[in-house]
Amino acid sequence: AQKITQTQPGMFVQEKEAVTLDCTYDTSDPSYGLFWYKQPSSGEMIFLIYQGSYDQQNATEGRYSLNFQKARKSANLVISASQLGDSAMYFCAMREGQSGGSYIPTFGRGTSLIVHP
Amino acid sequence: DADVTQTPRNRITKTGKRIMLECSQTKGHDRMYWYRQDPGLGLQLIYYSFDVKDINKGEISDGYSVSRQAQAKFSLSLESAIPNQTALYFCATSDFRDPGELFFGEGSRLTVL
Numbered sequence: 001a002q003k004i005t006q007t008q009p010g011m012f013v014q015e016k017e018a019v020t021l022d023c024t025y026d027t028s029d030p031s032y033g034l035f036w037y038k039q040p041s042s043g044e045m046i047f048l049i050y051q052g053s054y055d056q057q058n059a060t061e062g063r064y065s066l067n068f069q070k071a072r073k074s075a076n077l078v079i080s081a082s083q084l085g086d087s088a089m090y091f092c093a094m095r096e097g098q099s100g101g102s103y104i105p106t107f108g109r110g111t112s113l114i115v116h117p
Numbered sequence: 118d119a120d121v122t123q124t125p126r127n128r129i130t131k132t133g134k135r136i137m138l139e140c141s142q143t144k145g146h147d148r149m150y151w152y153r154q155d156p157g158l159g160l161q162l163i164y165y166s167f168d169v170k171d172i173n174k175g176e177i178s179d180g181y182s183v184s185r186q187a188q189a190k191f192s193l194s195l196e197s198a199i200p201n202q203t204a205l206y207f208c209a210t211s212d213f214r215d216p217g218e219l220f221f222g223e224g225s226r227l228t229v230l
Contacts, residue, residue, distance in 0.1 A: 009157070035218065045207060045221035091159060093219075104150065104175075105211075105219055109159040 003027065004092050004108035011113045013082045020067070021077040021111045023092030032096045034075040035105065036066065039089040048090075051075060082115045089113075120144045123208050123222035131230050136195040138225045140208030146220070148213060149191040153177060154205040154224075163206075166191055167213075198229040 005024045013019040025034065036048040051059045051066045059066040067076040079086055092108040121142045130136055140149065147168050152160040162175030164183040172183060180202060182194045195202055205226050209219040 004159075006159075037219075037221075043205065043224045043226075045209075045219075045224075047218055047220075050218060093160075104162065104165055106162070107152075107160040109157060 002108075003106050004094050006090075006092055006108035006111050008111045009109075011111055013079075013113065013115055015084060015115055015117050016081055018078060018080045019082055019113065021079070021090050021092075021113065023075045023077065023108060025073050025075060025092075025094050027073075027094065027096050029096040032094055034066070034068070035093040035095070036064070036075075036077045037091045037093065038086075039091065039110070040085075041088070045091075049077070079113075084115050084117060087113060087115045119223060121208060121210055121220050121222040123206075123225045125225060126223065127226045129228045129230065130198055132197075132199055134198050134229075136198050136227065138193045138206055138208075138227070140191045140193070140222055142189050142208075142210045142220075144210055144212070144220055145188075146210035146212045147188065148211045149185065150209045150211075150219070151175075151181075151183060151191070151193045152207045152209060154207060160207065163193065195227075195229075198227075200229045203227060203229045 032053045034051045038046045049059050049061045049064045051068045058068050063080045065078045089110045091110045093105045095105045124139045150165040151163040154160050161177045166172050166185045169185050184192045205224050208222040
């Protein structure tokens with residue numbers, strides 16, 4: 001079974017609008033971390049944001065925020081005020097276990113976001 | 118210079134050839150990983166290493182081998198390449214003390230004809 005599910009293969013958004021990219025996860029470990037990465041057409045992987053399972057508040061980094069709903073096991077990425085440069089593939093990932101543990105990150109299949117002018 | 122460097126960045130080879138992809142890092146991290154990316158499949162883990170003497174198979178290790186020559190170097194080998202191994206390969210590192218953020222190399226695009 002997939003541990004990370006991204007149900008939107010592709011998304012379109014108008015420039016300056018907000019967009020939500022969905023991510024659900026599956027784990028029985030009480031301690032885990034959730035990540036989002038961006039992959040522009042140039043291919044590199046860029047870390048965007050991190051949410052720990054024990055964090056009380058949703059993570060934010062500039063225009064990126066993570067809508068963390070623990071009971072629903074969802075960790076959606078919200079991009080506010082979309083820019084043309086936001087057009088890219090976006091990957092959700094999860095690390096189970098605490099820092100220092102032996103668990104390794106697993107990735108979803110990604111969502112392709114296209115921002116229209 | 119990049120903290121995680123992969124060589125070569127692009128390689129075209131023929132079926133049956135042996136290929137080595139190299140990864141070196143200057144971040145001082147103990148953990149290193151090799152991932153493979155295929156369109157629509159995300160990143161799949163091939164091998165990972167938590168220190169020089171620790172090598173572990175990932176979910177798609179068949180057809181691949183690795184070598185951790187030093188803390189900073191982790192190489193991926195395809196002993197006899199096949200067209201099915203055409204993909205984008207990423208090396209990544211992480212520090213066990215951090216929340217587990219991965220630091221990626223720029224990727225190595227391999228084409229097997």
